[in-house]
Amino acid sequence: MRDVSRLAGVSRMTVARVLHRSGGVLPTTQARVEQAVSALGYVPDRAAGSLSTRRSGFVGLVLPTLNNANFASLAEGLTEALRPANYEVLIGYTGYSVAEEERQIRTMLARRPEALVLAATGHSPATRRLLEPGRPPVIEIAELPDQPLAHAIGLSNEAAGRAAADTLLGLGHRKLGAIGPGRDGDRIDTRGEARLRGFVAAVAAAGLPTSLALAEGGLPNSYRHGAEAMAALLAQAPDVEAVFAISDLSAVGALSECQRRGIAVPGRISLLGFGDFDIGQQLVPPLSTIATDFPGMGRAAGRMIIELVAPPSTGAGGLQQPALDRRLDIGFNLLERGTTRAAGPAGINHRKASHA
Amino acid sequence: MRDVSRLAGVSRMTVARVLHRSGGVLPTTQARVEQAVSALGYVPDRAAGSLSTRRSGFVGLVLPTLNNANFASLAEGLTEALRPANYEVLIGYTGYSVAEEERQIRTMLARRPEALVLAATGHSPATRRLLEPGRPPVIEIAELPDQPLAHAIGLSNEAAGRAAADTLLGLGHRKLGAIGPGRDGDRIDTRGEARLRGFVAAVAAAGLPTSLALAEGGLPNSYRHGAEAMAALLAQAPDVEAVFAISDLSAVGALSECQRRGIAVPGRISLLGFGDFDIGQQLVPPLSTIATDFPGMGRAAGRMIIELVAPPSTGAGGLQQPALDRRLDIGFNLLERGTTRAAGPAGINHRKASHA
DNA sequence: CTGTTAGCGCGTTCAC
DNA sequence: GTGAACGCGCTAACAG
Numbered sequence: 018m019r020d021v022s023r024l025a026g027v028s029r030m031t032v033a034r035v036l037h038r039s040g041g042v043l044p045t046t047q048a049r050v051e052q053a054v055s056a057l058g059y060v061p062d063r064a065a066g067s068l069s070t071r072r073s074g075f076v077g078l079v080l081p082t083l084n085n086a087n088f089a090s091l092a093e094g095l096t097e098a099l100r101p102a103n104y105e106v107l108i109g110y111t112g113y114s115v116a117e118e119e120r121q122i123r124t125m126l127a128r129r130p131e132a133l134v135l136a137a138t139g140h141s142p143a144t145r146r147l148l149e150p151g152r153p154p155v156i157e158i159a160e161l162p163d164q165p166l167a168h169a170i171g172l173s174n175e176a177a178g179r180a181a182a183d184t185l186l187g188l189g190h191r192k193l194g195a196i197g198p199g200r201d202g203d204r205i206d207t208r209g210e211a212r213l214r215g216f217v218a219a220v221a222a223a224g225l226p227t228s229l230a231l232a233e234g235g236l237p238n239s240y241r242h243g244a245e246a247m248a249a250l251l252a253q254a255p256d257v258e259a260v261f262a263i264s265d266l267s268a269v270g271a272l273s274e275c276q277r278r279g280i281a282v283p284g285r286i287s288l289l290g291f292g293d294f295d296i297g298q299q300l301v302p303p304l305s306t307i308a309t310d311f312p313g314m315g316r317a318a319g320r321m322i323i324e325l326v327a328p329p330s331t332g333a334g335g336l337q338q339p340a341l342d343r344r345l346d347i348g349f350n351l352l353e354r355g356t357t358r359a360a361g362p363a364g365i366n367h368r369k370a371s372h373a
Numbered sequence: 374m375r376d377v378s379r380l381a382g383v384s385r386m387t388v389a390r391v392l393h394r395s396g397g398v399l400p401t402t403q404a405r406v407e408q409a410v411s412a413l414g415y416v417p418d419r420a421a422g423s424l425s426t427r428r429s430g431f432v433g434l435v436l437p438t439l440n441n442a443n444f445a446s447l448a449e450g451l452t453e454a455l456r457p458a459n460y461e462v463l464i465g466y467t468g469y470s471v472a473e474e475e476r477q478i479r480t481m482l483a484r485r486p487e488a489l490v491l492a493a494t495g496h497s498p499a500t501r502r503l504l505e506p507g508r509p510p511v512i513e514i515a516e517l518p519d520q521p522l523a524h525a526i527g528l529s530n531e532a533a534g535r536a537a538a539d540t541l542l543g544l545g546h547r548k549l550g551a552i553g554p555g556r557d558g559d560r561i562d563t564r565g566e567a568r569l570r571g572f573v574a575a576v577a578a579a580g581l582p583t584s585l586a587l588a589e590g591g592l593p594n595s596y597r598h599g600a601e602a603m604a605a606l607l608a609q610a611p612d613v614e615a616v617f618a619i620s621d622l623s624a625v626g627a628l629s630e631c632q633r634r635g636i637a638v639p640g641r642i643s644l645l646g647f648g649d650f651d652i653g654q655q656l657v658p659p660l661s662t663i664a665t666d667f668p669g670m671g672r673a674a675g676r677m678i679i680e681l682v683a684p685p686s687t688g689a690g691g692l693q694q695p696a697l698d699r700r701l702d703i704g705f706n707l708l709e710r711g712t713t714r715a716a717g718p719a720g721i722n723h724r725k726a727s728h729a
Numbered sequence: 730c731t732g733t734t735a736g737c738g739c740g741t742t743c744a745c
Numbered sequence: 746g747t748g749a750a751c752g753c754g755c756t757a758a759c760a761g
Contacts, residue, residue, distance in 0.1 A: 018754065028732050033756065041730060058502065063483040064420045064429065065754035068737045073420065083445035083464075092439055105480060108439075108464045124461060127419040146414060240655040269655065276657040296652055299596040299625065301632040374738065384748045389740065397746065421738035424753045733760075738753105745748075 018061065024053040036061055067129070075105040076322060077125035079137045081113045081206070082237040085266070086294050087311045088136060091158065094315025095134060102323050104131065111137045113204040113236040119144045126152070132322040134158055138207035140166070154325045156318050159311070160208050161344055168325075170317050170345040174208045177307050177349050178215025181261040181289050184351055186223055189360030190259035190287060193220050196246040196267045197232030204236040209263040212291060216261050229254055238263070243270025251278070258286060258360060265290035265297045265306055272300065272356065283358035293352065302355025309349045317345055374417065380409040392417060423485070431461040432678055433481035434490045437469045437562070438593040441622070442650050443667045444492060447514065450671025451490060458679045460487065467493045469560040469592040475500045482508070488678045490514055494563035496522070510681045512674050515667070516564050517700055524681075526673050526701040530564045533663050533705050534571025537617040537645050540707055542579055545716030546615035546643060549576050552602040552623045553588030560592040565619040568647060572617050585610055594619070599626025607634070614642060614716060621646035621653045621662055628656065628712065639714035649708065658711025665705045673701055 022029045027046060034042050035050040042050075053059075067073045076099060080088045096106045107130070109121040118137040122144055125133065132154045140148075148155050148166050160171045185193055195216050198209030210232070217227045231250060234242035243262055247270065250257055262268035268290030275282050282288050282302065290297060290306040297304030321343070378385045383402060390398050391406040398406075409415075423429045432455060436444045452462045463486070465477040474493040478500055481489065488510045496504075504511050504522050513525045541549055551572050554565030566588070573583045587606060590598035599618055603626065606613055618624035624646030631638045638644050638658065646653060646662040653660030677699070 029755080030733080031731060034731090037756090043730065046730085058505070060479060060482045060503075062424075062485060062754055063480075064423050064485065065737090066756070067420050068418075068424055068739090068754080069756040071737070083439060083448055084442050086440050089439035123416060124419075126416045129418060129420060147416075149414070240651050244655060269652070273655045273657055295596050296625070299600060299629045301629055385739080386741090386748055387746085390747090393740090399746065402746080418738055421753090422740070424738080424755090425740045427753070731761085734758090736757095737755090740753090741751090743748100743750090745746105 018059065020057055021050065021053045021059050024057065025050045073129045073131060074103065075107050075128070075130055076132045076134060077122075077128075077130040078106050078108050078134045079118060079121050079125070080108060080110045081137050083108075083110050084237065086296075087159075087292050087309075090311040091136060091315040094312035094317075095319050096315075097312075098316040098319025099322065102319075104322070113138065113201075113206055115139045115141050115144075115203045115205060119147070122147055129153075131326050132156065134318050134322075135166070139205040154322070156321060158314055158318055159309075160211070161346060165344065168321060168343050170314050170321065170347065172309050172347050172349050173215075174211035175215035175218070177291065177309075178212035178217075178261070178263070179219040180215075180349070180351050181212070181291070181307060182216045182219035182223075184353070184357070185259040185261060185287060185289060186219070186225075188259065188287060188357060191225060191360075192229070192254065192256060192258040193225065194229035194250045194254065194257045194260045195231060196234075196243060196250070196260060196262040196271060197230060198238060198263055199232055199234040199236060199242070201235045206236055206238070206263075209238065212263045216263075229257060234267075238266045240266055240270035240273070243267025244274040245270075247271035247274040251280075259289070259357075260286060261289045261291075263291055265292040265294040265304060268304055268306070268356075269294075269296055269300065272304065283356050287358055287360075288356040289351075298354075305352060305354045305357040307349050307351050310347055314347055317347070321345075374415065376413055377406065377409045377415050380413065381406045429485045429487060430459065431463050431484070431486055432488045432490060432675075433478075433484075433486040434462050434464050435474060435477050435481070435493045436464060436466045437493050439464075439466050440593065442652075443515075443648050443665075446667040447492060447671040450668035451675050452671075453668075454672040454675025455678065458675075460675075460678070469494065469557075469562055471495045471497050471500075471559045471561060475503070478503055485509075487682050488512065490674050490678075491522070495561040510678070512677060514670055514674055515665075516567070517702060521700065524677060524699045526670050526677065526703065528665050528703050528705050529571075530567035531571035531574070533647065533665075534568035534573075534617070534619075535575040536571075536705070536707050537568070537647070537663060538572045538575030538579075540709070540713070541615040541617065541643060541645060542575070542581075544615065544643060544713060547581060547716075548585070548610065548612060548614040549581065550585035550606045550610065550613045550616045551587060552590075552599060552606070552616060552618040552627060553586060554594060554619055555588055555590040555592060555598070557591045562592055562594070562619075565594065568619045572619075585613060590623075594622045596622055596626035596629070599623025600630040601626075603627035603630040607636075615645070615713075616642060617645045617647075619647055621648040621650040621660060624660055624662070624712075625650075625652055625656065628660065639712050643714055643716075644712040645707075653710075661708060661710045661713040663705050663707050666703055670703055673703070677701075 022032045035047050111117040119141050130153050134156045136158050155166045156168045158170050161169050197213040198206035217230045220227050231246050290304050293306045293308035297306050378388045391403050467473040475497050486509050490512045492514050511523045516527045517525050553569040554562035573586050576583050587602050646660050649662045649664035653662050
């Protein structure tokens with residue numbers, strides 16, 4: 018910048034004014050400065066700027082994994098909503114590990130994010146301490162925890178699990194199985210577990226056995242994991258009638274396993290997933306699933322952040338509102354497509370339930 | 374930090390020494406400081422540190438899209454390789470847009486990355502200027518461009534396209550189609566286009582018509598796009614014998630479309646994709662594809678960066694080596710799985726070609 | 730409309 | 746073994 022100001026024959030302050038379009042600069046001066054900037058290929062140092070402004074200009078997003086279309090959509094929604102306010106989004110991922118989440122949050126905090134959006138699950142005590150008031154605002158997303166850190170945008174995963182069970186029961190199925198998330202060291206998918214919990218609760222409430230609710234395999238959820246779980250399920254109960262998979266990923270794997278074994282879906286087994294992944298829509302038959310608006314959650318989080326923190330461009334605020342604990346329920350839609358069917362002789366059933 | 378030093382009754386200098394484990398501090402003093410740090414929940418300000426050290430401690434990774442398992446693997450490989458050297462990875466994505474890539478690179482440059490890894494495609498002239506020498510080292514990844522910016526790690530996508538054609542021809546197919554990447558405004562998938570180009574060249578070299586090499590649909594590549602392209606292909610040539618899709622994503626969509634129409638794959642049509650996505654392995658039949666080691670490319674990039682730039686922990690280097698233009702060919706494997714079969718009466722053919 | 734001064738939070742050199 | 750002083754590149758507040 019010093020070079021630029023010298024080349025343009027003005028002070029560094031004037032250069033700054035041109036760069037920020039704060040006006041009050043003579044057109045001729047401005048032109049000289051702009052020329053110098055492009056001649057030198059000068060790009061202002063954001064780190065130094067932040068240090069001075071005390072506004073880092075970015076929002077941290079902590080994801081469990083990159084390899085999941087739902088989280089990708091979430092990230093895109095957030096980025097999109099934050100762009101007009103001139104915020105950048107920094108993405109970190111944890112592989113569902115609680116320790117890794119703590120590490121990620123700590124390194125993000127070191128760069129002083131204006132806000133933190135947490136899609137990772139299962140916060141450690143140290144993490145909770147790290148995020149106490151006085152710190153940047155925190156939004157937990159894709160769930161509505163019992164003990165939220167602050168703000169939350171998402172859905173009740175337990176309710177989604179219950180809805181899955183109720184739908185399968187409503188179809189007349191009585192022998193219900195589930196493919197849960199499993200655990201792997203300190204890796205934990207609390208949302209998947211909540212869905213499984215809701216499912217089990219609803220099945221139990223109907224007076225039916227819940228021993229077929231599997232929770233094994235590794236994390237992150239994967240196609241292969243779903244295929245393996247389906248195989249285990251069939252070994253345990255060859256006459257299982259309906260299966261809920263807590264992720265479309267495992268549902269797709271389960272569907273493939275059935276196809277490999279010549280088991281008709283939905284003829285002999287009804288299959289229901291969660292997440293409404295693109296792949297599920299394309300499959301033959303198309304996967305029945307529970308859909309949530311992930312891009313919408315991201316956008317909502319972006320809007321909330323803009324509300325909580327004045328955008329960096331104005332330079333005005335930065336003050337955090339008195340912590341008005343807000344939670345936003347996005348709800349979900351249960352989509353009965355091609356992999357679910359009423360029990361008994363050739364039942365056909367098309368329904369669509371909406372929960373918000 | 375000021376607060377910490379006061380609480381511990383020492384100078385800020387001593388606090389810094391404890392934080393960096395540079396030694397030369399009395400155990401008792403050290404304990405006092407550590408206690409103060411955790412009592413206050415103090416996290417050092419990295420931005421200020423970077424300003425002073427002139428080492429930002431992060432590497433920028435620019436991806437075309439988040440919603441693609443190959444790029445997710447790439448990111449994981451890079452992160453993994455860079456972790457021991459204490460680098461963080463900042464991820465940006467462009468949606469395949471050339472203008473957006475320029476914007477992303479500019480904002481990254483503003484934070485002074487130690488290196489840049491570019492998986493996005495189709496650099497604008499302004500981008501090339503931005504990345505001229507004197508700037509951080511740049512690694513282009515997942516391709517080996519004719520006019521590389523500097524270093525490159527990847528494969529020849531043209532060679533992959535040629536291999537696809539050769540394989541399909543070798544199977545005895547004569548009526549070959551392809552599903553390319555399409556363009557959408559300034560969005561461009563140069564790698565997909567290179568694969569298509571290689572394919573077309575090989576088909577032409579065999580003296581066969583290339584009119585069935587489609588390049589339409591939007592970006593990013595998607596299942597739906599593949600299904601639509603397959604429909605278009607069948608409308609144009611109902612008797613097409615073999616199809617190469619430049620992405621497994623579109624290949625899976627094409628396979629679904631065939632299944633919906635009752636067209637046997639590989640019975641009537643051979644189908645070959647690219648990318649070796651998890652989903653392709655799980656499908657019935659499993660998708661024939663071209664595999665590349667994406668995590669490996671990420672790790673190789675990480676190692677190259679560590680070689681080019683001394684890690685921030687040592688604080689020693691930061692100097693860029695004399696630009697030894699390096700290109701690393703990772704090669705690819707053509708995997709004939711369940712969706713390709715020799716033409717004619719019940720031909721069976723299992724081959725596995727390796728190119729590096 | 731433009732320049733000067735001070736300081737953001739930290740690391741580093743040198744004294745003590 | 747510990748502390749004081751300066752500077753990293755930039756911007757906020759004020760002066761001219």
